[in-house]
Amino acid sequence: MIELNQVSVAFWGVKAIDGLTASLSAPVCGLIGPNGAGKTTLVNLLSGLVSAAEGTVHVQGTPLLGMKPIARVRFGVRRSFQTEQVVEDLSVWDNVRAVLDHVPHERANLQAQLAEILAYTGLSSVATRPGQQLNLFQRRMVEVAKALVGKPKLLLFDEPGAGLTEQESQLLRAAIVGIPARFGAQVLLIDHDVDLIKATCTQTLVMDFGRRLALGPTAEVLEDPDVRRAYLGT
């Protein structure tokens, strides 16, 4: 559960987030909105890369805003970036294993835990391949795999579907939808691909000019006339 209460973030006087209040409770939540709506700023706020001028943020009841970014990672807030952060000369296995240096984890069966994550993300067959030999889809799945190491509570995925083929996008969809049941983490997904949001998210927040334009079941939100006008251009 993510609870945002009267949250504002400003850059040089421009409010990127402006008095945002929302409770996101679905296992997989969508976050959409036009360019510049404040979506990435919200993800940056949740992961600790920007500070709020006002308001409070709770994840599973724990206040986040006083926590340093690394403490949030240990707490279980994880994110992917629009540009994949894969170490080119490390194997897929070592890229994923390196996350263990930063997060609490069970010491027993470490190899099995990592193997399960690679199998879940479809990366077992390329486990020994160095980052530089991976295609775009495999790099995206390495990002997902890294986010699953340890016991994540909240996964923030920022446009993970950008540039993927339809078939790759479907595989990504299946992986994202299964995360809450398999790994016990909530997912917040930002994407401009409305089909991906429809297929994966039961609840969606729409932002516009840093404010909440709509929040509710995804199908209802996408039919909302204000959302259609502001975001879908109809």
Ligand SMILES: Nc1ncnc2c1ncn2[C@@H]1O[C@H](COP(=O)(O)OP(=O)(O)OP(=O)(O)O)[C@@H](O)[C@H]1O
């Ligand atoms: N570091 C920054 N310094 C100044 N202004 C910023 C900064 N980051 C974001 N902004 C501004 O804040 C507003 C929200 O930006 P943000 O990147 O969060 O939007 P977005 O919804 O993620 O957009 P997009 O869909 O294009 O990625 C924009 O007006 C942007 O120019």
